[in-house]
Amino acid sequence: MSKRLELCLKTDIGDLGVMQLKRLWSSILMQRAGITLPSNLDKHINQVVLSALGLGLHQTMQYLFTNAPQFDVFESWIIKTCGRPGPLIVNRLNALVAATEYPNNVKQWLSDIESTDSVFSKEDLLHWNKYGYVVLHDAISESACLESEKAIWDFIGANPQDKATWYNTNAHGIMVELIQHPVLDKNRQSLRIHKAFSQLWETTDLWVTADRCGFHPPQSESYPFPGPDLHWDLDFNEPLGFGTQGILYLTDTHAEQGALTLVPGFHHCLNDWLNTLDAKQDPQKQDLHKLGSVPVAGKAGDLIIWHSFLPHGSRPNLANKPRIVQYLNMLPSIENMSG
Numbered sequence: 001m002s003k004r005l006e007l008c009l010k011t012d013i014g015d016l017g018v019m020q021l022k023r024l025w026s027s028i029l030m031q032r033a034g035i036t037l038p039s040n041l042d043k044h045i046n047q048v049v050l051s052a053l054g055l056g057l058h059q060t061m062q063y064l065f066t067n068a069p070q071f072d073v074f075e076s077w078i079i080k081t082c083g084r085p086g087p088l089i090v091n092r093l094n095a096l097v098a099a100t101e102y103p104n105n106v107k108q109w110l111s112d113i114e115s116t117d118s119v120f121s122k123e124d125l126l127h128w129n130k131y132g133y134v135v136l137h138d139a140i141s142e143s144a145c146l147e148s149e150k151a152i153w154d155f156i157g158a159n160p161q162d163k164a165t166w167y168n169t170n171a172h173g174i175m176v177e178l179i180q181h182p183v184l185d186k187n188r189q190s191l192r193i194h195k196a197f198s199q200l201w202e203t204t205d206l207w208v209t210a211d212r213c214g215f216h217p218p219q220s221e222s223y224p225f226p227g228p229d230l231h232w233d234l235d236f237n238e239p240l241g242f243g244t245q246g247i248l249y250l251t252d253t254h255a256e257q258g259a260l261t262l263v264p265g266f267h268h269c270l271n272d273w274l275n276t277l278d279a280k281q282d283p284q285k286q287d288l289h290k291l292g293s294v295p296v297a298g299k300a301g302d303l304i305i306w307h308s309f310l311p312h313g314s315r316p317n318l319a320n321k322p323r324i325v326q327y328l329n330m331l332p333s334i335e336n337m338s339g
């Protein structure tokens with residue numbers, strides 16, 4: 001094997017000084033060359049590193065698989081795509097990877113978040129426990145909603161006043177591959193949102209993901225609902241641990257405007273329900289609406305966070321305006337494997 005195709009150490013670094021990044025790069029190039037590695041190798045920490053840098057998972061995989069760059073070229077691509085990571089991020093990531101104590105600036109930052117007021121009330125948390133989802137109102141300001149919405153219209157090259165431009169955009173189904181944008185980053189850095197997730201995860205030591213956006217125009221005869229319908233983003237061949245997912249409505253969203261749809265309370269039933277299926281029945285291919293799906297309407301600025309055990313998806317948009325969203329989630333530093 002050439003030197004280039006060896007799995008790097010987690011402590012190997014390049015110009016950005018970020019541990020684990022070179023190992024991630026080497027593992028992808030090895031897989032590209034047909035070398036089999038354990039399917040879950042470094043899965044969680046790799047996701048944390050990419051999130052910390054502000055890179056999408058799919059975006060990065062696609063770049064590496066297509067270009068098979070040298071490591072220094074990969075780092076230049078990162079700088080061009082989302083900028084050079086600041087010292088707080090690099091220090092925090094490296095302490096995590098090396099399993100050393102966080103430096104004081106990181107500890108102080110986390111403790112400042114810890115000491116801010118709760119954003120979810122007792123009732124909100126009871127709702128979360130019972131139904132497996134909760135809505136954070138005013139997660140971002142009205143102006144942030146408007147700016148984010150505009151960024152999405154501009155990216156897809158469509159005009160809010162001209163319905164004819166809402167279709168045949170560069171969206172993939174209802175997904176828009178816009179990840180790096182100052183206003184989207186600002187939303188991701190919201191203290192209120194960080195506090196919300198930390199109340200659910202019971203830790204402030206979380207990393208915000210760099211997710212894409214969504215543009216979901218009304219369906220028509222020539223544009224049927226492209227999905228996604230109810231599903232899980234879980235790998236049922238692996239042990240299932242607690243996880244969250246989130247969607248930030250950037251415009252008011254009515255129930256029948258393609259609202260997020262989920263099966264409330266199913267986080268309490270998933271394991272028992274899976275045990276009722278025989279080995280040939282794929283959980284993802286069952287009639288999940290029969291389990292009791294409901295749409296969750298919301299206002300611009302509402303962030304809906306749900307337990308990843310809930311079947312969830314969008315629904316047909318029967319209104320006359322598109323649904324416009326930013327996907328936004330947080331991950332813990334250390335993977336939590338208790339359901």
Ligand SMILES: O=C(O)CCC(=O)C(=O)O
Nearest residue numbers: 228259260261312313314
């Ligand atoms: O866009 C939606 O309403 C559903 C999102 C979804 O299915 C997902 O995040 O996995």
